[in-house]
Amino acid sequence: MINETLKEADQKMDKAVGVTREEFAAIRAGRANPSMFSKLTAEYYGTPTPIQQLASFTSQDARTILIAPYDVQAMPAIEKAIRDSDLGVNPSNDGKAIRCVFPELTEERRKDYIKVARSKAEEGRVSVRNIRRNAKQDLERLEKDGEVGKDDVTGAEKRLDGLTKKHTDEIDEMLKNKEAELLEV
DSSP: OHHHHHHHHHHHHHHHHHHHHHHHHTSOOSSOOGGGGTTOEEEETTEEEEGGGTEEEEEEETTEEEEEESSGGGHHHHHHHHHHSSSOOOOEEOSSOEEEEOOOOOHHHHHHHHHHHHHHHHHHHHHHHHHHHHHHHHHHHHHHTTSSOHHHHHHHHHHHHHHHHHHHHHHHHHHHHHHHHHHOO
16 A cells, blocks of 8 residues: 555656656747747637647747648637747748747846746646645555554655655756756857
């Protein structure tokens, strides 16, 4: 029972770290890349649909992304989704494709992105700690129900703390790398 609880907590913490990694990928550092659009959805025939399922993305240069919708009918919805997002870009439409030119990263904009990265990292750490808290409650419940002894639970809590530290350290390392990437000119 204890090993199952710890294994489940480890898997959930891995997922939380993965979500944080995806959030970091959506933050622009130097080059514009298609993963920045991964969280955006557009209304497509009345259904919110990820725009990466509605179009192909091509990086023309360091600051330009060309978006070619598979269905021309979806173009206004994709444009609106990009305009309403927090990417800070104004899409232009030539009738066949949407061109997004990202502005140069100023020092102020880089600092804003660092703040965003720090908040995403904190969300990831909070998520890991919430998983830890739930697993700890499960362990305490096992002890209370008399299924396992106090010594077993104490040892399991130490292993759980080790898992928590491993995952929060991983998030901290990703944050450090992202900050260095953002400050690089």
